[in-house]
Amino acid sequence: MIKVYLKQAWQLMKQNRFYSTVYILGTGLAISLVMVIAIVYHIKTADMAPEVNRHRTLVANTAVAEHVNGRGTNNAYLSYHTIKECFYTLKTPECVAVAAPVGLLKFFMGSIFANKEGENDMHEVYLGCTDANYWKVFRFSFLEGKPYSEEEFQSGYQKAVLSESLARKMFGKSDVVGSVVQVNGTDYIVGGVVKDVSTAMTESYADLWVPFTTVPTLVNLSMGENLVGFFTAYILAKSPSDFDAIRQEIDRNKEIMNQSQKEYKLKLGENYPPSQTILSITNVQEKKDYKDIILQYLFIALIFLLVPAVNLLGLTSSRMQERIEEFGVRKAFGANRPVLINQVLVENLLLTLLGGLVGLLISYMLVWMFAETLFSDSFFGIEAPVTISPTMLINFSVFFSALCVCILLNLLSSLFPVWNASRKQIVEALNDK
């Protein structure tokens, strides 16, 4: 029966070119903007290399040191002292990695320049200052060599990992393990070269990485009686169900540490730290709740669907008026309302799916063209162009969301008119002209 419907639908489509074109365009328009939202959400929250553990990672960044006499607060990130006392000592998670925020480093340390040893050609770079566990929590693709080990990190050994494009820019090739680079005048030996990371990956993007123990200014930058500083902790849980247990353990460690503090005490928020998924879609500046953000996304998506849906409703409605006669004839021959409704829905579904395909292609184009607006984190100011790889766009969850949106739109725009039109009595319908 479906086959018959589809054949009929194809015929009808060819017969009513104008109607079909406008319907497909309208649907494409509706789908495209909603799909842009869905794609952006997917890229920001799904597990994607090198951030392959997003679903089970907690990100602890902001922290507040509160003066005991209410004289004020110091708001920043975690200091090395806090990390050693509260985070490295955690037993519940699988691993705890620590890194300094790449985009903000420029503001705290000034511009960072890398050059080949002995050469004057300086390249301004985004520097990742991390520990050794960083390479366990994030899965980078090593083209050459390997990252610095735990021993090398602890001893402050000056070893660096380069991105492929930086290696090529500086040396002309990527096989540079063992060469020496200078970062703001300090020598580092290259230990490994990794495949480039897209700037859309906000927690793992950089041009080169070094152990943060080789950057004393960063380690010593702390305020509020050594409680806050400029580090972020990435806590890899064994599974998301451990999140609450980890949060409680952090809270206990914090209380113990606060007991030996005299002037300032560390204050961490409720439900701290948030998971990486939640953090990636909330905005530090606007301080909105996760629920509020999701509601906002859904509301905007609804508007984007609703306005074209009303368009399509009008279109379908007038089309239905023409077919009342046809319905009358078919009813006279024994068709009942559900049969008529089903048929129209299937016909419209064909148009909707075609529109959905058009919309999906438009949304890919929009995401690619406006990548910088959609993904660059304005607060952290990373200025490199955003690269979107095909796997980010073409995958099961994107297609599935597109399909759901199509079906929803179809129901929204066709159900009411056809329900209404098929209501008319046979005689009335046959007489209606």
Place this chain on the structure above:
Amino acid sequence: MIKHLFKLINKQWRKNVWIVLELFLVISLFWYVVDFFSVLFINSRTPVGFDIENTYKINMGVYSPNSNNYTQHEAGSHEPAENFLRIIERIRQHPEVEVVSLGHLHYPYCLSSSNTNYKLDSVIISTQILSVTPEYFDVFRVKLSKSNDKTYIENALREGLIISKTINDELSPDVSLIGKTIFKYDDTPTFVSEVTNPIKRHEYSVPTNYIFIPFEEKSLFGKNEQEIWENVDICIRARSGKSAQNFPASFKKEMKNELGIGNFFLADIVPMDNLRKEIFKMESIYKSIQYRSAFTVFFLVNIFLGIIATFWLRIEKRKGEIGIRIAIGSTRNQIQVQMLMESFILMLIALIPAIIVWVNIVRSDLLSTTYLPVTSERIAINTVITLVLVIIAIVAGTWYPAQRSAKTEVAEALHYE
């Protein structure tokens, strides 16, 4: 004619309800979307209060202790400060540099700030503190009220507090505060020596409260390079006439060695305009403009499609009616005008509930007041932009079907039935 059209629309209410509903939705939402543009427009018309043409920020770098170029100093040594001041003097001597100013977080478009409260009688206001050397007013062309002479500025800065106009307006609306006293948060009295012109944070904000205190060079002595770096910003005004493209590159090339003293090195010289762009980026102004433009285009295209589809189908249905009108004596022009008027009336019908929505948007405090409070000027501009753009979309959507309907052959049309 209008009455006639109303009758027509009423009769075919069923067919018109969807397009009216769409117009209502779009007009209501559109008003909210364009609000941001109104704010930008209104604010961009007031002067920003400073001039950044030919001004640059000089960024120094500091060698880290494990760098090859690092020279060890003993704690509390005066050498870092002496080196730093030597660097400043060399910058001053450069032939293309007109004025050099030092300060902390004092330059326009600075992202960080230091704030404090001041009060007078019962009014308490929050102010942003800029610590500056007297040259600041020359570098950025900020005007004092009585004189802009170099010595006058030096004295004014040393004798008391220099405040920006909005502080005077808030604490003492009609009387100048020059020579008077205002109070810090802890009730310390402070003498006000001068008032500057209104100064805005950037082109799209309203004027802010700034206070100016002297920047003490001697406070640098005893600090190490990292501490000096954290506490001083260097801004210069270059001689005008020099092409903006060449100056940074040539300055860097010429001064790189001269300014590399001790553990300091010249990192970059940045045109202030770059900082302006950066603050817009950080405050997501560019992003907001892009998003809202996209939504605007989206809504307009939807209306266009909706109108063109509605009216196209309408011609098909009403061929008979149009034929009769032409037969009776309507000119083709009148038929086109009639269609346009029909679509305007549909818009007006959608406008009435939309206005109710607008009123509610304002009442529910949904309009952002970050850059401008809700003024009647703002509301008026929103309305005008919304109506103009929607009318354009409607006219564009009606035009082609109206053309086609006017070309109907009478005999064919009457025969259609």
